């Protein structure tokens with residue numbers, strides 16, 4: 230069934246409440262939803278409903294194409310100032326002896342292992358160390374770009390936020 234037909238089926242569903250129906254109709258008419266409607270989706274919408282809307286928009290923009298990214302990960306350190314409950318691998322700075330910290334050369338050695346491979350992204354994710362990471366990642370990005378010019382380098386969001394929003398220790 231096409232995404233258009235699926236969305237039409239959703240709109241005919243008598244059990245769909247009015248606020249969610251209004252949003253679905255907006256999506257069908259390719260209108261933007263408001264921030265308040267976005268919050269409503271976050272709080273009230275079921276996953277299958279969201280999937281129908283998202284797939285409809287995706288096919289409107291991309292047709293039936295799906296794109297994949299070939300990447301590999303580097304985790305420069307597992308030392309972290311945070312203690313997220315779901316995290317199984319981080320260590321606090323006072324536990325430094327149990328953790329690891331790559332140097333720039335360590336990271337470039339990992340990149341060299343993929344030389345000749347059809348990689349399009351170096352995905353860098355790891356613990357948050359605001360005192361060192363901002364400058365380190367800046368230099369790292371420059372070196373990776375030079376070493377693997379066909380790759381983008383993507384850093385974990387929490388690094389970007391933390392390193393730009395906190396003063397170094």
Ligand code: SF4
Nearest residue numbers: 309311313316319356
């Ligand atoms: S910020 Fe990342 S590395 Fe640090 S504790 Fe949370 S999940 Fe683990």
